Amino acid sequence: MLRSRYKEYQLDQSPFYCLKSKERLAKLLQISQNKLEILTLSEDLYIERDRFDPKKKKSRLVEEPKLPLKRVQKRIEELLKRIKIPDYIYAPAKGRGYISNAKAHVNAAVVRSLDIKKYFPSTPSRRVYWFFHKQMKCSSDVAGILTKISTFKNHLPTGSPLSPILSYFAHIDMWEAINKMVEGASCTLSSYAKLIIYFSP
Numbered sequence: 001m002l003r004s005r006y007k008e009y010q011l012d013q014s015p016f017y018c019l020k021s022k023e024r025l026a027k028l029l030q031i032s033q034n035k036l037e038i039l040t041l042s043e044d045l046y047i048e049r050d051r052f053d054p055k056k057k058k059s060r061l062v063e064e065p066k067l068p069l070k071r072v073q074k075r076i077e078e079l080l081k082r083i084k085i086p087d088y089i090y091a092p093a094k095g096r097g098y099i100s101n102a103k104a105h106v107n108a109a110v111v112r113s114l115d116i117k118k119y120f121p122s123t124p125s126r127r128v129y130w131f132f133h134k135q136m137k138c139s140s141d142v143a144g145i146l147t148k149i150s151t152f153k154n155h156l157p158t159g160s161p162l163s164p165i166l167s168y169f170a171h172i173d174m175w176e177a178i179n180k181m182v183e184g185a186s187c188t189l190s191s192y193a194k195l196i197i198y199f200s201p
Contacts, residue, residue, distance in 0.1 A: 007082070008082055008083070008084045009082060009083065009084065010083070010084055011083050011084075011135065011136070014079065014080075014082070014083055014136065015028050015079060016028075016079065016080075016132065016136045016138060016146075017136050017137060018136075018137045018138070019136070019138045019139070019142050020138070020139040020142060021139075021142070022036075022141060022142060022145065025142050025145065025146075028075075028079070029072050029075050029076065030075055031071075031072055035068070036072075036145070036149075039068065039069055039072060039148075039149050040145050040148050040149060044066075045065060045066055045068075045069045045152075046063050046064060046065055046066065046069075046152050046157060046159075047063075047064045047066065048061060048062070048063050048064075049061075049062055049064070050062070060158070061158065062158050062159040063152050063153075063157035063158050063159050063160070064157075064159035064160075065152075065157065065159065065160050069149060070160075070161065072149055073149065073150065073160050073161055073162040074161050074162070076146070076149075076150065076162050076166075077161050077162045077165055077166075080162075080165045080166065080169060081165055083169075085168065086175070086176075086179065088175075088179055088188075088189045088190050088191055089168060089175070089191050090190055090191065090192045119167060120155065120156040120157065120158050120163050120167060121155045121156070121158065122155070123155055123156040123163075123166075123167050123170050123171065124154055124155055125147050125150075125151040125154045125155060127170040127171060128146075128147045128150050128151055128156070128166060128170050129143050129144065129147040130170070131166075131169045131170050131172065132146045132147060135169070135172065150162055150166055156170070168191075175191070
């Protein structure tokens with residue numbers, strides 16, 4: 001397994017944890033308060049286009065953030081990826097991928113998979129706000145800013161570098177509940193890219 005170049009820490013050791021100041025938030029995101037406010041207020045931050053998927057032989061809508069916003073989203077992604085996550089999450093975790101995901105089920109007699117359709121568009125902004133406000137314990141205004149620059153049209157955007165890791169944290173309680181049920185059935189859970197869930201006894 002590849003090692004992260006950054007030291008991992010628990011959620012309550014994240015610089016986002018108990019963040020109450022918009023000034024500190026701007027510094028953390030490596031942007032001026034003025035530019036952060038502009039990003040928060042702007043409505044023209046994404047390019048929407050159809051992209052053809054040769055595997056599925058159909059097009060899908062991609063909501064791609066423009067460069068100024070994308071830089072900030074990548075910074076948030078970088079910080080969230082330093083938080084330790086459960087072993088059953090294989091992507092977008094650092095140092096884990098489809099090979100290690102598959103190895104979790106080697107020698108299993110049966111493997112079941114579940115594909116969550118349109119997971120990013122189905123993750124509403126209220127769940128993102130819930131994560132930053134209730135789990136990270138950010139102030140309401142800081143959580144609101146983080147939600148605004150992380151979502152598009154009230155959901156996680158399909159083309160954002162931040163959406164994969166945030167899709168886990170926005171539903172962290174759900175994943176914990178699923179894993180508890182799977183372990184209770186003496187099975188192994190693995191989740192790859194938050195889109196496909198694998199179970200094996």
